[in-house]
Amino acid sequence: MVCSIKYDLPTHRLFPPKHKKVIEAERTISRAVSNPRERLSIAVHEASHALVFRKFGIGVRYGGPEINHDCPTDIYSVTYGTAQVRDKDYLRLAENPENFARVLVAGAVAERVLMGHAIPSCSDFEDFLRFAKRKSTADIIGIWKAVEEDYCRELSRDLNQQREIVHEAEIFHQTIFGIDSSIREVSNSPAREIAAV
Numbered sequence: 001m002v003c004s005i006k007y008d009l010p011t012h013r014l015f016p017p018k019h020k021k022v023i024e025a026e027r028t029i030s031r032a033v034s035n036p037r038e039r040l041s042i043a044v045h046e047a048s049h050a051l052v053f054r055k056f057g058i059g060v061r062y063g064g065p066e067i068n069h070d071c072p073t074d075i076y077s078v079t080y081g082t083a084q085v086r087d088k089d090y091l092r093l094a095e096n097p098e099n100f101a102r103v104l105v106a107g108a109v110a111e112r113v114l115m116g117h118a119i120p121s122c123s124d125f126e127d128f129l130r131f132a133k134r135k136s137t138a139d140i141i142g143i144w145k146a147v148e149e150d151y152c153r154e155l156s157r158d159l160n161q162q163r164e165i166v167h168e169a170e171i172f173h174q175t176i177f178g179i180d181s182s183i184r185e186v187s188n189s190p191a192r193e194i195a196a197v
């Protein structure tokens with residue numbers, strides 16, 4: 001499976017010899033995207049974020065895998081896919097913690113309901129802690145948990161919404177990874193996928 005990786009690194013890190021952390025990150029990405037099920041999880045996750053963004057009237061563009069470097073901590077991280085929105089839309093959304101949480105929990109919740117598991121990722125929750133306005137950390141965590149439980153219950157019962165996510169996941173997959181028939185197999189058997197939860 002070929003897909004391009006975006007490097008968000010300081011310029012000197014891009015010159016050879018490649019930093020061993022960059023090589024490790026490239027391996028992590030290629031391991032994930034060469035596995036059809038992982039690709040499907042990534043597509044379902046990002047598609048679900050995108051659908052909720054759109055429900056709040058926010059335009060979304062998909063992005064593929066990225067390797068990022070955080071200078072202050074010197075930590076390298078990988079992202080398998082992104083649902084990108086304008087900064088001003090993101091910050092406006094963050095002013096309403098419930099709506100903001102709904103967008104951010106949507107990725108992992110869709111993975112759990114449709115795939116039976118979610119790839120552990122804390123970046124959505126970290127974003128929530130970082131950008132959600134006002135209130136104490138305890139309140140913020142409480143909102144996250146409540147919205148997550150609600151959405152999990154809602155999506156588990158709502159076959160139309162599940163189909164919508166599968167359809168959108170196919171669009172993500174085609175945009176980022178190319179055409180793959182494995183998504184169709186899931187969309188034809190939602191009941192089995194739900195039973196796996």
Ligand SMILES: [Zn+2]
Nearest residue numbers: 045049107124
């Ligand atoms: Zn996410």
